[in-house]
Amino acid sequence: MPSEKRGEMVELAGKDSLKSIPHKILEEAYKAGAASDEERAGTFFHIDTSTVYSRVNELFKGKVELMDIKVALQKYQWLSDYMWSAVPREGDAFTRRVAEDFSGGYFLRILPDAEVTFPLQSCMVITQENLEQRLHNIIIAEENSKAHLITSCLQHSTVTSATHIGVTEIYVKRGAYLNSTMVHQWREESMVRPRSAAIINENGTFVSNYICLRPVRDVQMYPVAYCMGEGSKAIFNSILYGHRNTFMDIGSKAILEGRESRAEMISRAVTREGSKIIVRGSIEGNGQDCKGHLECKGLILDDESFLQSIPELTARSKSIEITHEAAVGRISEKEIVYLMTRKLSREQAVSLIIRGFMDAGIMGLPETLSDEINRIIDIAAKV
Amino acid sequence: MYLLEVADLKVKVENRIILDGVSFGLKSGEIHILFGPNGSGKTTLIGTIIGLPTYEVVSGRILFMGEDITGKSVDERAKFGIGVGFQNPPEIAGVKLGDLLKFCLGKSLEDEFSEEEMRLIEAFRLKDFLKRETHVGFSGGERKRSEILQLLFLKPKVLLLDEPDSGVDVESLKIIAGEIQRYIESSGASALIITHKGDILEYVNAKYGCVLLNGKIHCFTDPKHVYEDIKREGYEGCIKCQVKSEEKW
Ligand SMILES: Nc1ncnc2c1ncn2[C@@H]1O[C@H](COP(=O)(O)OP(=O)(O)OP(=O)(O)O)[C@@H](O)[C@H]1O
Ligand SMILES: [Mg+2]
Numbered sequence: 038m039p040s041e042k043r044g045e046m047v048e049l050a051g052k053d054s055l056k057s058i059p060h061k062i063l064e065e066a067y068k069a070g071a072a073s074d075e076e077r078a079g080t081f082f083h084i085d086t087s088t089v090y091s092r093v094n095e096l097f098k099g100k101v102e103l104m105d106i107k108v109a110l111q112k113y114q115w116l117s118d119y120m121w122s123a124v125p126r127e128g129d130a131f132t133r134r135v136a137e138d139f140s141g142g143y144f145l146r147i148l149p150d151a152e153v154t155f156p157l158q159s160c161m162v163i164t165q166e167n168l169e170q171r172l173h174n175i176i177i178a179e180e181n182s183k184a185h186l187i188t189s190c191l192q193h194s195t196v197t198s199a200t201h202i203g204v205t206e207i208y209v210k211r212g213a214y215l216n217s218t219m220v221h222q223w224r225e226e227s228m229v230r231p232r233s234a235a236i237i238n239e240n241g242t243f244v245s246n247y248i249c250l251r252p253v254r255d256v257q258m259y260p261v262a263y264c265m266g267e268g269s270k271a272i273f274n275s276i277l278y279g280h281r282n283t284f285m286d287i288g289s290k291a292i293l294e295g296r297e298s299r300a301e302m303i304s305r306a307v308t309r310e311g312s313k314i315i316v317r318g319s320i321e322g323n324g325q326d327c328k329g330h331l332e333c334k335g336l337i338l339d340d341e342s343f344l345q346s347i348p349e350l351t352a353r354s355k356s357i358e359i360t361h362e363a364a365v366g367r368i369s370e371k372e373i374v375y376l377m378t379r380k381l382s383r384e385q386a387v388s389l390i391i392r393g394f395m396d397a398g399i400m401g402l403p404e405t406l407s408d409e410i411n412r413i414i415d416i417a418a419k420v
Numbered sequence: 421m422y423l424l425e426v427a428d429l430k431v432k433v434e435n436r437i438i439l440d441g442v443s444f445g446l447k448s449g450e451i452h453i454l455f456g457p458n459g460s461g462k463t464t465l466i467g468t469i470i471g472l473p474t475y476e477v478v479s480g481r482i483l484f485m486g487e488d489i490t491g492k493s494v495d496e497r498a499k500f501g502i503g504v505g506f507q508n509p510p511e512i513a514g515v516k517l518g519d520l521l522k523f524c525l526g527k528s529l530e531d532e533f534s535e536e537e538m539r540l541i542e543a544f545r546l547k548d549f550l551k552r553e554t555h556v557g558f559s560g561g562e563r564k565r566s567e568i569l570q571l572l573f574l575k576p577k578v579l580l581l582d583e584p585d586s587g588v589d590v591e592s593l594k595i596i597a598g599e600i601q602r603y604i605e606s607s608g609a610s611a612l613i614i615t616h617k618g619d620i621l622e623y624v625n626a627k628y629g630c631v632l633l634n635g636k637i638h639c640f641t642d643p644k645h646v647y648e649d650i651k652r653e654g655y656e657g658c659i660k661c662q663v664k665s666e667e668k669w
Contacts, residue, residue: 370473371510377494378470378504379524379570386495389523393514398553 058082058089062193065222066160067416071189079103079145081159085168086140100151101184102144106173109144116144119175123206123234123263131230135171135204142172142203147182147215156185156218156409161203163227164193169200176205178213178241185406186215190229191222198226205233209241211266216406218246220413223253225281231258239266239295246274246400250414252281252312259288259317264298264327274400275304276414278391279312279342288317288347293327293357300329305395306346306365309338319349322357329358335365336394338387421486423448423610424469424502424578429480431461431468437478438464440635446578446610451601451624453643454614456632457655462614463507465632466580470504471497484578503576505567507583507614511555517566518550524573537573543595544569560587568596572603579604579611585620597623618647631659 055063062084063071071080079101082090088105102109110116126136143159163170178184192199201223209215223229235243243262262271273289291300302318320329333346350359368390376386397410422445431439438461446452456462468475469482471494482490484500492500512520519529525537533541541547544565555563568584579600585593601624604611613620621644629643631650638659639646649658 369510372512374472374494375506375510375512376520376523378498378506379520379574380495380498380526381523382495383493389515390512393512393553396514396553398514 055080055082055090058084062162062164065191065194066162066189071158071160071187079157081143081145082162083141083143083160083172084162085165085170088141088143091143097153100148100153101157102146102148103157104144106142106144106175109175116175119177119206119208120173121206123208123236124204124232128232131202132204132232134169135173135202135232139171139173139204142174144175145186146177147179147184147213149179149181151179151182151184153182153184156187156406159186159188161188161190161201162193163191163196163199163201165199166196167198168196169202172201172203174203174205176207176215176217178207178209178215180210181212182210183214184216186217187220187409188217189220189222192224192227194224197224199224200228200230202230203232205231207233207235207243209235209237209243209269211239211241213238214242214244216244216246216402218248218406218410221247221249221253221256222251223256225252226254228254229256229258231256231260233258233260235260235262235271237262237264237266237269237271237298240268241266242270242272244272244274244402245289246402246410247287248276248410248413249285249287250276250278250395252279252283253285254282255284257286259290261290261292262300264291264293264295264300266295266298268297269295270299270301272300273302273304273318275306275316276395276397276399277304277306277314277316278395279306279308279314280310281312282310283308283312283314285313286315286317288315288319290319290321291329292321292323293329294324296325296327298324298327302329302331302333303399304333305399306333306335306344307338307391307394308335308342308344311341313343315345315347317347317349318361319351320359321351321353322359323353325354326356327354327358329360331359331361331363333361333363333365334394336368336391337365338368422446422483423485424612425483426465426469427481427483429465429468429482430478431464432476432478433464433474437635438475439468441480442632442635442637444630444637446612448608448610449604450628451604451611451613451626453621453626453629453646454612454632454637455616455629455646455650455655456614460632460655461635462632463582466504466582466612466614469497469580470494470502498574498576501577503571503574503579505571505579505581505584507586509555509563509567511553513553513556515554516551517546517554520554521550521570521573524570540569540572540599543599545592561589561592564588565592565596568600572599575607577607577609579609581611581613583614583616585615585617590619593619594623600624618644621647631655633659
């Protein structure tokens with residue numbers, strides 16, 4: 038095997054500045070959407086098997102705690118109660134592997150009543166060939182807090198093959214709002230198994246946005262949101278772009294237990310160049326007066342690719358109202374030709390429509406965040 | 421010399437002949453009005469000239485500045501300078517109107533609109549629509565205003581306008597038609613305007629009016645006269661009077 042195929046080891050210079058992180062990795066992190074300034078409320082870098090950088094900006098002291106999970110577990114006895122409370126330890130082979138041994142992960146806690154306007158960001162990076170990265174993250178959004186989190190997971194461009202298993206457990210307390218965006222930028226030979234679950238209490242809202250635009254060998258995940266509290270809400274949005282033989286099996290599940298709890302799921306999937314995407318969505322209405330809506334739209338661009346939408350709606354009470362809307366198929370020829378009358382070539386028209394199809398606008402996020410996500414999509418779509 | 425010339429055009433849609441030998445020519449600076457009942461093939465004619473795949477040319481030719489463009493693709497025709505304002509433009513989800521307008525102007529997305537461009541956007545009352553997805557949730561009149569503004573930004577040599585006035589309020593019509601007239605005067609472009617109504621004739625200086633009926637074009641005379649005739653005699657009655665101008669239309 039040629040030597041440049043092997044990943045470079047990362048030298049850790051210290052944990053107090055982003056400058057301690059090798060330039061190349063930072064650059065790739067920016068490409069994956071990480072913001073380049075240090076003005077963020079909190080920034081966390083886990084590279085391969087160690088936490089390299091973890092800092093909460095002075096401005097946000099007293100609002101947010103962000104640290105390595107292993108450090109946090111030593112600091113807070115009570116934290117162990119949150120380990121494996123949302124995601125089952127024995128869930129599958131991957132959760133068992135993380136339970137056996139993991140290299141780290143982040144513990145993020147948004148303190149009661151705190152409001153964080155800048156998105157917090159975390160980056161999970163793989164730089165070693167054939168590494169199996171195992172992480173365990175815990176997020177606690179304390180009562181009446183409000184925050185945005187952007188997590189970028191990426192792989193150094195010299196690494197071709199790696200495995201990432203990330204367990205993330207999310208607790209949204211009463212009246213809290215947590216908006217979590219995950220951007221995956223893996224490489225063609227990566228296998229990725231995120232395992233996450235959220236427990237949402239009374240009037241809490243959990244928004245999960247998932248964006249995967251770079252080719253990847255195999256991603257499979259099926260995060261679950263348990264809407265336990267009255268008036269709790271779970272929203273899942275995903276933008277999936279499968280090209281160059283990507284395989285993605287992406288689902289999301291909401292279990293509505295609390296009275297008047299809500300779930301919304303919106304996904305956009307584009308598949309081409311021999312890629313295969315399965316989009317699952319399941320909303321289970323158990324409590325009184327629960328409502329849910331699931332929307333899946335997909336474009337397939339060639340005969341070598343595959344696209345499947347599998348919605349599942351379950352009701353266990355006559356007060357339940359759950360709906361769904363799905364469409365898979367070709368790009369509208371009418372739209373392409375229309376844009377061609379505006380002097381765009383067919384290729385330009387197709388990419389503009391695809392770009393529009395994947396626009397963060399579908400996510401109904403506040404403008405700053407949706408601009409941020411669009412910036413990420415633009416960067417990723419150019420690579 | 422004609423900017424645009426259509427010669428004995430026969431066009432099929434879904435295996436049915438819709439245009440059965442249509443001929444006309446447009447010269448620089450001229451505006452022509454095309455009337456005709458619903459379903460007579462007016463939209464088909466415009467769609468065929470720009471090259472939409474729905475319309476199959478059975479025979480005849482389309483010439484742009486003397487060059488046969490019958491076999492050219494839609495974007496090539498647009499780049500030559502043929503611009504269409506559609507009767508029913510589609511929604512383009514996720515594509516902001518502001519971005520699309522920049523594409524029409526040949527700008528890149530980072531570029532700003534010039535003062536003159538902003539003036540037009542404001543005149544068309546579309547400033548608040550720049551960040552909205554193109555035509556998604558637009559009212560009928562808003563869609564029309566967007567369509568004509570895009571067309572003007574494309575700076576075409578020939579404007580093909582399919583009912584630019586339908587569903588448009590009185591004030592907007594005055595603005596839209598006024599800007600079309602201004603553009604034609606200043607650029608020497610020409611226009612073919614499809615309409616069912618006479619109001620637009622108050623604002624544009626149209627040379628000829630004609631009627632598309634039974635796959636053919638009839639009557640070549642003052643558009644106000646044609647419109648009054650249609651109102652009085654109906655389309656069939658109108659074409660019976662056989663008033664024709666000497667010039668080939
Ligand atoms: N895609 C299509 N499939 C089948 N028939 C079509 C299609 N497009 C047009 N036609 C038919 O061709 C004929 C001409 O349609 P066209 O749209 O050109 O009429 P028009 O003169 O523009 O009418 P209007 O005044 O109502 O806009 C109509 O009978 C119409 O139903
Ligand atoms: Mg029509």
